[in-house]
Amino acid sequence: MARLFDRALIVGVGLIGSSLARAMRERGLAGAIIGWDLDDGVLARARALGVIDEGAGGLAEGLHKADLVVVATPVGATGALLADIAARAAPGAIVIDVGSVKGVVADAALAASDRVRIVPCHPVAGTEQSGPDAGFAALFRERWCILTPLxxxxxxxxxxxxxxxxxxxxxxxxxxxxxxxxxxxxxxxxSHLPHLIAFTLVGAADDIESVAEAEVVKYSAGGFRDFTRIAASDPIMWRDVFLHNREAVLEALGRFTEELFLLQRAIRWGDGETLEKVFRRGRELRRAIVAAGQETAAPNFGRNEGGATVPRAGSD
Amino acid sequence: MARLFDRALIVGVGLIGSSLARAMRERGLAGAIIGWDLDDGVLARARALGVIDEGAGGLAEGLHKADLVVVATPVGATGALLADIAARAAPGAIVIDVGSVKGVVADAALAASDRVRIVPCHPVAGTEQSGPDAGFAALFRERWCILTPLxxxxxxxxxxxxxxxxxxxxxxxxxxxxxxxxxxxxxxxxSHLPHLIAFTLVGAADDIESVAEAEVVKYSAGGFRDFTRIAASDPIMWRDVFLHNREAVLEALGRFTEELFLLQRAIRWGDGETLEKVFRRGRELRRAIVAAGQETAAPNFGRNEGGATVPRAGSD
Structure with missing residues (x-):
């Protein structure tokens, strides 16, 4: 693959920033990849891992000669960073972000100097882990990246x-x-509603005093454990998502609540037909997601095979 | 392992029944394992797979000489089956069920003849798949099985x-x-509330006309796909769970709704502190579940490794 950039600056070298840095290096997409992070320890770690070529020694210095700037911070920090970067970056530099909310980014980008070319991006990919150690080059493969150009x-x-x-x-x-x-x-x-629901379920389970946390842990294979994966995602990142995509989240949440009350009513009145009808949709939708290459077809996400909480049949 | 039974009859040779049959055979726990199923096709398939030694040729014939009877049907069918089995089984036979609800089973068991010894069981294990092909001997390893003796x-x-x-x-x-x-x-x-919530989310996503189903599929890696696993579980089994554990599910659902409204309010009023506080619990609880051996520590459930929707880093 031909080199696309001479000097890329990654601002925020966490899961997404460090994954993009790794993938760009693997593919030879930039001459140099430098990093900056609000947290000096995170920056040093990314440097030690070889994810970035050098620390930026301050944002201003990092911006010097960078023809690509990647803003990979929680979305609450993105607006101010874009304004700052637009004012100080090399003229004509390409600036992208990778945030999960795009409306506020577009507003900030439009208000920023047009000395640079800001292209808001959202790679729909991630894991529940955070930090430079959690990143890996294959994170974006077969995933969608949404661009919302100005x-x-x-x-x-x-x-x-x-x-x-x-x-x-x-x-x-x-x-x-x-x-x-x-x-x-x-x-x-x-994405946002599923995370909110997962955080809610985990919070609610914690609050039911008649069922001990030890029991929640022991019997979590009954279904609860599935929700804990995305509920283990970065709290600051997700706080910012909800604070910055309020209207759309509240709208989606309203639809969720309507559906929930429909099922609650069906349970209360013993309406098995309604339950069965809604429940049947799950298999169809999952089948479509597997067919689209966005999910594994293996039972239990293949967790029995890969991470091996359970030995394979006949393995002992 | 010493043989525990001479002749086991598995009533319902789906995911759980066929997994138990496989595991019992692997460990030599029964002299003969015979099966019966309401669905002749399912019974024939279990026979063809070698999961059971013979079809029962009718429930009455299957009960003849069985010293263990396993009722592995949706819980809505269990009560009537227990009454029937208790009246016709060999005196002193052990009868267990494997259903996800135990109150109604206990009631049915107490009402049934005490010619047999009914021990209600619930192995907290499963996958989103159904039928004799989906079963495997390792399903119960490291999982909890709850007994609720009469x-x-x-x-x-x-x-x-x-x-x-x-x-x-x-x-x-x-x-x-x-x-x-x-x-x-x-x-x-x-288990029950998580399934209800997953079914609800899938139903709600289907209903939002401003977002096409194709988009839900494409961007499901943002979190939605996690919910589709348990929402793909057997609709009849789950209908029966909710119809037979109404009070406890409605109670848990009430707690969930309270927590949801708390977070909804925090989003509406921009209360980031409350969001962050609730969100932090997720990581702690997941860590406890992983430590207890009930979940894989691999990111994304290890689905990137096992079922391989995504190639490994550096694999091409």
Missing amino acids: DRADASYRAAVETVSALWRAVGAKVEIMDAAHHDLALAVT | DRADASYRAAVETVSALWRAVGAKVEIMDAAHHDLALAVT
């Missing part, structure tokens, strides 16, 4: 959108372009 | 509880004994 008609900006698309494709992602408002609605349904 | 003080019954405990331990499970009412409450929290 309303700028100039050829230079359009060229930047093309280059950013090429970057994501080069690290294995599939690229989709849509407007920020639609992104925020779609992701409220497929 | 209030019978005779030595013969106590011996049956011991034998049933030995059976579950022999197939790799850890045994816990508790009363049926507490079981139903604990499992409402750790």
